[in-house]
Amino acid sequence: MSSGPLFERIALIGIGLVGSSVARRVKRDGLAESVVCCAKSERSRKTALALGIVDAAHARAEACVEGADLVMLCTPLGTYEALARAIAPHLAKGAILTDVGSVKEQTIAHIAPHVPAGVHFVPGHPVAGTEHSGPESGFPELFDGRWCILTPPEGTDEAATDKLAEFWRRCGMNIERMDPKHHDIVLAITSHLPHLIAYCIVGTATHLEELTNSEVIKFAAGGFRDFTRIAASDPVMWRDVFLNNRDAVLEMLGRFSEDLTALQRMVRYGQGDKLEDWFTRTRAVRRGLIEAKQA
Numbered sequence: 001m002s003s004g005p006l007f008e009r010i011a012l013i014g015i016g017l018v019g020s021s022v023a024r025r026v027k028r029d030g031l032a033e034s035v036v037c038c039a040k041s042e043r044s045r046k047t048a049l050a051l052g053i054v055d056a057a058h059a060r061a062e063a064c065v066e067g068a069d070l071v072m073l074c075t076p077l078g079t080y081e082a083l084a085r086a087i088a089p090h091l092a093k094g095a096i097l098t099d100v101g102s103v104k105e106q107t108i109a110h111i112a113p114h115v116p117a118g119v120h121f122v123p124g125h126p127v128a129g130t131e132h133s134g135p136e137s138g139f140p141e142l143f144d145g146r147w148c149i150l151t152p153p154e155g156t157d158e159a160a161t162d163k164l165a166e167f168w169r170r171c172g173m174n175i176e177r178m179d180p181k182h183h184d185i186v187l188a189i190t191s192h193l194p195h196l197i198a199y200c201i202v203g204t205a206t207h208l209e210e211l212t213n214s215e216v217i218k219f220a221a222g223g224f225r226d227f228t229r230i231a232a233s234d235p236v237m238w239r240d241v242f243l244n245n246r247d248a249v250l251e252m253l254g255r256f257s258e259d260l261t262a263l264q265r266m267v268r269y270g271q272g273d274k275l276e277d278w279f280t281r282t283r284a285v286r287r288g289l290i291e292a293k294q295a
Contacts, residue, residue, distance in 0.1 A: 022138075
């Protein structure tokens, strides 16, 4: 494909961290002739316009998608079905409809039935983010060197999938195609379970501080600070992730609980050799992440 704009008009439904980062990248690298957004909050719309990252900001998704040849849902998973139903009559023939959610089976179940003939639905997941939210939080380098997973349903137009893949490549991402169910299992252990654990640990520490009037937060060490960063993520977004990927998360949580019990026994019975072996094996994972430039 040429180096010029890939799309005439990109419509971003939601202008938080990911949406505003996409908008910035599109503007910086000329990936589209124009980019527009939709946000319920008047403040978010005004901020996006003031930042110069969009050409127009709409309160209603139906108006936002008019004439767009790429429509990207950048809102919490719980909004997808209602949005798909609302925008369906307004989608242009030949347009690509995609999303950025981290659960794919339920995304397809909620959106696919409402996609009109002639519109190409290509679910996607750019695996990149921070704990921040809102249009001010985005930055164009968010996607550099990260992976974008595409999970097109059977029968999806290959040209549309390839075009969306090229878009994410130009945003700096590596591309992987994956079965939706497999995606949800992989993300359950690599992303969803770590967030659930972080929320739990921070909640436990907060409760402990309240009960004992201790200084848990004041003297937080580096490990705990890392958990607080993860636990500062958008609560609505993560509520929807856990509800929409329930089966895979519960499966991974069960496996984690079994391993945690094994570690508990090692500590209780002073099995230092087993603990050291466990820590040695898990240490190698971090080194692998660094070598893969995903750290």
